[in-house]
Amino acid sequence: MAVKKPSIHDIAREAGVGVGTVSRVLNERPNVAEATRAKVEGVMERLGYRPTFAARHIRTGRSQLFGFLTDQVTTTPFAHDLIKGAQARARQADRMLMVIDADGDDRVREQAVSNLIERGVEGIVYAAMFHHEVHVPQALHEVPTVLVDCFTLERDFASVVPDEVRGGREATERLLEEGHRRIGMVTNDLLATKYPAAVGRLEGYRAALDAAGVAYDAELVREGLGNADSGYRFAHDLLDLDDPPTAFFFGTDRMAMGAYFAFAERGLRVPDDVSVVGFDDQHYIADALRPALTTMALPHSAMGRWAVDHLLTAPWGDDRLPLQRRLPCPIVERGSVGPVPASDAGEEP
Amino acid sequence: MAVKKPSIHDIAREAGVGVGTVSRVLNERPNVAEATRAKVEGVMERLGYRPTFAARHIRTGRSQLFGFLTDQVTTTPFAHDLIKGAQARARQADRMLMVIDADGDDRVREQAVSNLIERGVEGIVYAAMFHHEVHVPQALHEVPTVLVDCFTLERDFASVVPDEVRGGREATERLLEEGHRRIGMVTNDLLATKYPAAVGRLEGYRAALDAAGVAYDAELVREGLGNADSGYRFAHDLLDLDDPPTAFFFGTDRMAMGAYFAFAERGLRVPDDVSVVGFDDQHYIADALRPALTTMALPHSAMGRWAVDHLLTAPWGDDRLPLQRRLPCPIVERGSVGPVPASDAGEEP
DNA sequence: AGTTCCACTGGAATCGGTTCCACGAGGGAG
DNA sequence: CTCCCTCGTGGAACCGATTCCAGTGGAACT
Known part of the structure; x- marks a missing residue:
């Protein structure tokens, strides 16, 4: 281990400015003098600075993260298309995807949901690998959730399935x-x-x-x-x-x-x-x-994409019936x- | 949005104890009186408390997170076995896996590595979907990395491939x-x-x-x-x-x-x-x-598992030659x- | 010359945890 | 009775960012 990673304070000290200014440069705020910006960016470059995401997350409350949880054992080749679709949409919105393969074990699945919530996910995609009814962990109710290729009997989650x-x-x-x-x-x-x-x-x-x-x-x-x-x-x-x-x-x-x-x-x-x-x-x-x-x-890729899109755009506050969406299977x-x-x-x- | 999520301070106030005590209960430290522990746990339960991982991460420096990055376009059904293997090992060590499909785009890949580093990953698995030589983003040198089903000409990363x-x-x-x-x-x-x-x-x-x-x-x-x-x-x-x-x-x-x-x-x-x-x-x-x-x-699953295991156990400080491992292909x-x-x-x- | 405004800046407070130090109470040894 | 040690505890400092408030100095206006 060479040296401690530089923080925003190190940059500020080295550049002879305040931490606020460094933060403003980091976030590309308009109200920074060009000379100052250049100086700060120079120091960042020189010290190999990288922001720490967790710090930003804790302050802003934004995790920029979605969870992707698979149901059951998934030996099918479909999982990957689903993940790719979900991820493509997530990337557009500058979010990352945390993928968890629950391996058919209920306790693992509950644990996974807890973990995801503690990591502050903005929503969870729960994906089955073939179209069927599922029983999902209770904790999913705590966070926006979309079911993919599956549904609950109660229809209490948004869901997207093949038509x-x-x-x-x-x-x-x-x-x-x-x-x-x-x-x-x-x-x-x-x-x-x-x-x-x-x-x-x-x-x-x-x-x-x-x-x-x-x-x-x-x-x-x-x-x-x-x-x-x-x-x-x-x-x-x-x-x-x-x-x-x-x-x-x-x-x-x-x-x-x-x-x-x-x-x-x-x-x-x-x-x-x-x-x-x-x-x-x-x-x-x-x-x-x-x-x-x-x-x-x-339509695995399309379902994955739809799921994340719904997480991003749907109004999650209200009590309207969760959307049940069917996507066409193109020939x-x-x-x-x-x-x-x-x-x-x-x-x- | 009902109410703000309770923090450790809310629990402390409600239970009439100090934040330190709540933290000790949370981490199952031995030096807490049984009565206090019970009281705090009761309050947590009642308020539906969940710790915020980011806060812990920022203080302890431990992200409990690995990155999993795929090379190229991955239309093969192999990706999933690889991910499962890696994830199984990660779970044993109580870590999570952030999977990113780089989609064959160099800039996306560089971006992904930056993101992962900023999220504080403890290591990155870089996986190809067929056995070949790769050119990887420079930033991978900043963090422990294992190459799977691929290798660099310089052999400057640990790697695991099929025999x-x-x-x-x-x-x-x-x-x-x-x-x-x-x-x-x-x-x-x-x-x-x-x-x-x-x-x-x-x-x-x-x-x-x-x-x-x-x-x-x-x-x-x-x-x-x-x-x-x-x-x-x-x-x-x-x-x-x-x-x-x-x-x-x-x-x-x-x-x-x-x-x-x-x-x-x-x-x-x-x-x-x-x-x-x-x-x-x-x-x-x-x-x-x-x-x-x-x-x-x-041996996709085994390679995935080996990769994470290596990230967990290998000594990353020293300058020894990175391990180049071959795994058997069972009949x-x-x-x-x-x-x-x-x-x-x-x-x- | 005095006032107003604006662009830019510094730094304290904050987010939700962990860690460490100080302290009080109680028990055992001398 | 005093000393010391242990156990349990409270709370300040800290991690690394963002945000906001309070300046500062100079240009523009009266």
Whole structure:
């Protein structure tokens, strides 16, 4: 350890001015003579001065800090997009983000919230890695909070989630628009209707068919588990039907990936023989498939950005109902959707 | 805004004690009478008191904070494991982690380092998302720093990286041990020997062959680009050889994934007809493939943990050469490696 | 010449903690 | 009974910034 870091007093003494003047220079206040400013800045430069943020914080009460807390264990690759989105918005506003991975442990999570509050955060983003209902630490009520990709049953926090229904509808519409009428769907785990990602996407699928005047056929819908095996198995199942689908909508990209292997085994080419739309835009999968997979992107970055933006701009004093926001899942066109194959096209009027 | 948050002085007044006593209770010092402690704690509870971290920080000089700064744009799913590892170790030591995604912008990065220093971090972890040489902001010299998955040419910072050579050797050994002698390898982009992930893994491959007394055959080695297409194309290429390989070692899981499609097209089953080892353990790919892919895991979590541990425990005063640490890449056994197929086994003595 | 105004400046008070010194009470030893 | 030590305690000083009030000196105005 060489020497103690210089403080504003050291600068003042060295420059032969008062501490107030140094502070004014530091904060670029207008009422400082140019000569004085230059002198002070010279001394700062020479001594390698850096302001101490904590001192400013304690005096002004502004921490310029937001907390970002993740729910549960997060082995998904989504976390990072979320953080990036949140951080991008925070940086615009000259704020920093304290990220904490709560690791699925309730006590860790409570502890983390306490820590963040003690560090004076101006708000907290509480993010789940898949869309579901959550129970959050009580202390979150002490500070402005936005829930991301999740919600409480009581709706007592602002929240932002993907618009699953609309995503499911648009995915299906994309296939309808190419002329497909027999569209197979494999949903995520519907598990007691708890997961919006499963229920909502299926609802969107039905809505799109309705709007297009295509009758819903329960035989074309299977309940998968979200993994590659489900996609593989149910793709085979559906293709074994008497009147098999010409297109598939999978509730996850991983299921779509499993299905690709089923297609390969049957000698079916994507998108010539069969069209596919996935969901999630896990681009390390979607990009790597051959052909690359057209899929619905979860708006992780946008949700992260929205959350911080809301923390920055929403009026936190009043008692209005916390905003519940849905963000669209844009389609990412790659190469897995094509027109109905000629042999099937005859079915069209 | 209801009322001002209570400070230690409010607690002292309310409890009829001095501020020193409140501070002692807060810090669980032994020399406080039990009755006093109870009384003070009661008042704290009643007033919903929370200490202000910044005040403690400014007085004690301890920020209990580390910075975590990422290099470049990080669209990889690895970032999160790294952060989790670092954070787990930080939490053990009761520290927090400030994560900043520098987004590939030099000025943002410099700014971030300044911010972190002004916030009084006790050290900074500078993490790349793939193993390469980096140029870091000058200001990092002002504070203890560990480089993760990267290094400077001058070796003037402590650094921790994956042991690529050993990983390549062990991957190859796994195949040799099943009796394979013709082992194809597709490397990452070797680009002017800049990337240890490419050069090192190949070196390991050669070392393993050497040790097993298997002659190196340049024909079996191709230089890919790390993506699925490379794997697909070179798998076909290698299988077209007169004496094709019975096993493959791919420098990335994505290339292995591409190869799976080539195998499927040729009716080759993994691992019965052909064995595969990947690298990276991108488990969303490796798990989803059928059969799941045996691959070498990049020790992201361990590197993150090591980095923070080093910041905590290394002696930062002295001028010894900064530690350059290599961490092993453990093999993750899934289902893509099997013995040499019977039809080829005849070649063995 | 006297007054007013303005630009600029110094420094005390303050934020919410920690730390240290001084002090009073009580107990044990001599 | 005195001395000393320990335990528990109060409160001033301090950490490094910001903020505000009270000057100071000179220019402009009357």
